[in-house]
Amino acid sequence: MQIVVVGGGAVGLLLASLLQKDHTQMNILVHREAQASELNDKGLKQIDVLQQSYHTYVKASQDFKVFPTDAIWIIAVKYLHLESLQSLFDALPDSTPLLFIQNGVMHLQFAKSLHQKQIAFSSVEFGAExxxxSSVVHRGIGKMKIALERGDGEPFKELFQLSSDNLPIEWVENAEQMLIRKALLNCFINPLTTILNVKNGSLITNEHSLILLEQLYKELLGAFPEQQDRLHFDDVLALCTKTATNTSSMLADRLNGRMMEVDTIVGGVLQIARKRGYEMPILETLYMLLMALQQGGVEK
Structure with a gap:
C-alpha cells in the first residue's frame, strides 16, 4: 500500500508516522523546500504518548508529480489552503482516492466539486503538536474516523490494516453527521481556550468557564438536536480531561501569529444553524471576539 500525505503540519506529520508500517510506502507533499530536505535527510521523528521516540523514513517533496497517483492521498491541510491545491486535484486522475481531514464542515462542498470517483472524509480525535x-509529538490517543462520500470505499478500507492501539480506525456511515459532531466539539474547546489563553483542561477546572461551557453545550445541541445521541456533555468533559495539557489548534495559531480557523470552525456551524432558523448568541459572541482578536494580531 502507498500513501501520500498532503501537508507537513502537525496532523499530517503524525498521521504519516502512525500509518507507516513495514509494507507501507509513506510520501509527504509539503509546501516548503526546507521542510522537504529536512524530512528526506533526517526522517520523521515521532515522540509518542509515553515519551518514546520513533523514526520513520519518508519521501518528501514540493512537487506532487513525483508521487504515485494510485496511492491513497490524505489531504491534511487547513480548509484555508484547499483552493491553492486546485491544480493538484485537477491533475490527479479520476481513479485517485482522496481522504480529506479538515476542521469544520466547510470543506464538504469543496470536495464534492472534484472529479475524483473515490472521496472520503475523516475526523481525527488525537492530539498532535x-x-x-521533521518532528511531531503525539498528545493523546484518539480515533481516526472515516466516512465515505463517493465511490465504493474499497481503497479506504485498506487503511484498516494500519489500525493500531495508538491509532484506532473506525468506519462511520454518515460523513456530514460525523463532521458536524467534530465541528461542535471544536466549538466547545477552540474558541474558549483561545479567548481565555488557557490549556484545554482549564475549561473544566475553572468554575466560570465550566458554566459557560455548559451553556454553550445547551445552545449548540438546541440547534443540532440530531447530535444528542452522539454527543453528550460527558463527551465534552472527557475530551477536556484527555487533552488537559494540550494547546488547542486555534490558540496555537494565535500564539504563532497564524490565521486562525475562525470561519472554518465557528463560522461554518453558525451558518448551518442560521439555515435551520436558530440563533446562537453565545457562539456568535465568541465568534465576534475571535474575529476582533484576529484583526488585532498577537501582542508580543
Whole structure:
C-alpha cells in the first residue's frame, strides 16, 4: 500500500508516522523546500504518548508529480489552503482516492466539486503538536474516523490494516453527521481556550468557564438536536480531561501569529444553524471576539 500525505503540519506529520508500517510506502507533499530536505535527510521523528521516540523514513517533496497517483492521498491541510491545491486535484486522475481531514464542515462542498470517483472524509480525535519540520509529538490517543462520500470505499478500507492501539480506525456511515459532531466539539474547546489563553483542561477546572461551557453545550445541541445521541456533555468533559495539557489548534495559531480557523470552525456551524432558523448568541459572541482578536494580531 502507498500513501501520500498532503501537508507537513502537525496532523499530517503524525498521521504519516502512525500509518507507516513495514509494507507501507509513506510520501509527504509539503509546501516548503526546507521542510522537504529536512524530512528526506533526517526522517520523521515521532515522540509518542509515553515519551518514546520513533523514526520513520519518508519521501518528501514540493512537487506532487513525483508521487504515485494510485496511492491513497490524505489531504491534511487547513480548509484555508484547499483552493491553492486546485491544480493538484485537477491533475490527479479520476481513479485517485482522496481522504480529506479538515476542521469544520466547510470543506464538504469543496470536495464534492472534484472529479475524483473515490472521496472520503475523516475526523481525527488525537492530539498532535509539531516541534519542527521533521518532528511531531503525539498528545493523546484518539480515533481516526472515516466516512465515505463517493465511490465504493474499497481503497479506504485498506487503511484498516494500519489500525493500531495508538491509532484506532473506525468506519462511520454518515460523513456530514460525523463532521458536524467534530465541528461542535471544536466549538466547545477552540474558541474558549483561545479567548481565555488557557490549556484545554482549564475549561473544566475553572468554575466560570465550566458554566459557560455548559451553556454553550445547551445552545449548540438546541440547534443540532440530531447530535444528542452522539454527543453528550460527558463527551465534552472527557475530551477536556484527555487533552488537559494540550494547546488547542486555534490558540496555537494565535500564539504563532497564524490565521486562525475562525470561519472554518465557528463560522461554518453558525451558518448551518442560521439555515435551520436558530440563533446562537453565545457562539456568535465568541465568534465576534475571535474575529476582533484576529484583526488585532498577537501582542508580543
Amino acid at each position: 509539531k516541534l519542527s519540520d
